[in-house]
Amino acid sequence: MHPRIERTLIVMPALNEEESVAAVVAEVFAHLPGVHCLVVDDGSTDRTAEEARAAGATVAQLAVNLGVGGAMRVGFRYALDHGFDYVVQVDSDGQHDPRSVIDLLNELDHADIALGARFAGEGDYVVKGPRRWAMVVLARSISYLAKSTLTDTTSGFRASGPRAVRLFAAHYPAEYLGDTIESLVIAARAGCVIRQVPVSMRARAGGVPSHNPLKAAAYLGRAGMALLLALLRPRVVLSYNEATS
Amino acid sequence: MNISSYVLGILAALLILAVVIEMLRRHRLRERHATWWLFAGVLALVAGIFPASLVGAAKLLGVELPVNLVFFVALIILFLVCLQQSSELTSLEAKTRTLVEQSALQDLRIRALEDASSNHTLPPVDPDDSAR
Numbered sequence: 001m002h003p004r005i006e007r008t009l010i011v012m013p014a015l016n017e018e019e020s021v022a023a024v025v026a027e028v029f030a031h032l033p034g035v036h037c038l039v040v041d042d043g044s045t046d047r048t049a050e051e052a053r054a055a056g057a058t059v060a061q062l063a064v065n066l067g068v069g070g071a072m073r074v075g076f077r078y079a080l081d082h083g084f085d086y087v088v089q090v091d092s093d094g095q096h097d098p099r100s101v102i103d104l105l106n107e108l109d110h111a112d113i114a115l116g117a118r119f120a121g122e123g124d125y126v127v128k129g130p131r132r133w134a135m136v137v138l139a140r141s142i143s144y145l146a147k148s149t150l151t152d153t154t155s156g157f158r159a160s161g162p163r164a165v166r167l168f169a170a171h172y173p174a175e176y177l178g179d180t181i182e183s184l185v186i187a188a189r190a191g192c193v194i195r196q197v198p199v200s201m202r203a204r205a206g207g208v209p210s211h212n213p214l215k216a217a218a219y220l221g222r223a224g225m226a227l228l229l230a231l232l233r234p235r236v237v238l239s240y241n242e243a244t245s
Numbered sequence: 246m247n248i249s250s251y252v253l254g255i256l257a258a259l260l261i262l263a264v265v266i267e268m269l270r271r272h273r274l275r276e277r278h279a280t281w282w283l284f285a286g287v288l289a290l291v292a293g294i295f296p297a298s299l300v301g302a303a304k305l306l307g308v309e310l311p312v313n314l315v316f317f318v319a320l321i322i323l324f325l326v327c328l329q330q331s332s333e334l335t336s337l338e339a340k341t342r343t344l345v346e347q348s349a350l351q352d353l354r355i356r357a358l359e360d361a362s363s364n365h366t367l368p369p370v371d372p373d374d375s376a377r
Contacts, residue, residue, distance in 0.1 A: 063347040064343050064344065175276055225276065229270070233271075234270070234271075
């Protein structure tokens with residue numbers, strides 16, 4: 001067993017994922033015995049919470065939909081309250097392979113945040129067009145901020161170490177794209193070390209990402225605005241309490 | 246138009262933009278609520294710096310007095326902002342209702358738990374203690 005597993009919390013934000021959530025939770029427990037798994041049911045209207053609970057996960061049910069950012073903040077606060085030092089975010093739709101969690105946790109030897117990156121040579125996940133350009137621009141800018149080569153900054157597959165968990169429990173943004181872009185900008189500017197780990201991702205269980213060029217262009221615009229705003233905002237400083245770990 | 250009214254127009258537009266951006270920066274305004282205000286600020290800035298663009302747009306749309314186009318666009322933007330606020334209010338009310346329901350149902354569950362536990366496991370309350 002990995003030495004960090006017992007102090008690791010797997011957080012899975014889930015919105016109407018009754019078909020996949022039980023299988024993903026089961027897979028997490030199969031590959032990571034001893035880990036604690038928290039499914040944050042983000043106001044689902046189907047049987048997501050029941051399915052996750054039956055599969056053995058702890059389930060936090062949000063009364064109203066808060067988005068991925070709000071759901072993750074619940075996860076970070078739960079981790080802090082219950083003494084977990086490491087938080088790994090895993091999607092509940094099965095696109096993240098739980099076996100890669102070990103690679104992410106290993107990377108935390110040298111980093112506060114380990115990003116599971118799709119374009120780093122593993123797997124067969126392809127994104128094209130303006131959405132791809134947006135990802136490249138974001139990756140370049142955030143790499144520059146974090147002084148580390150990052151190629152997939154919109155990845156939702158990431159592990160946070162003790163410093164990052166304390167930072168995020170207080171400052172995880174709930175804005176649009178805050179869970180991906182702004183959270184990294186906040187962490188980089190607070191002095192957290194961000195590294196990426198190549199992981200393979202599977203095609204999403206339900207449907208494919210949209211390739212509507214208008215939507216992709218809107219995404220480019222909003223992502224750019226989110227990045228700009230994150231940079232304009234005052235820097236978050238890790239307090240003494242948060243910085244000692 | 247003289248130079249002072251030209252400068253005034255630009256300054257007013259810059260002030261709008263500065264206030265909106267500063268509020269965004271301090272988390273006093275969320276991005277989704279700021280979109281229309283930013284749009285209005287940018288339009289005002291463009292019309293302020295290049296008054297000819299306003300005259301041109303008025304001519305293109307068949308509006309005789311350019312200033313009427315300003316009033317029209319301003320009215321439309323205010324209308325849209327107002328509509329967005331109403332829609333946000335509606336969704337906030339729905340969320341509050343959900344939260345209140347959740348709170349009432351949780352209260353019932355806690356009471357049921359309290360009843361169950363006071364009947365069986367908890368030691369009886371000390372009468373002296375409760376009298377004080």
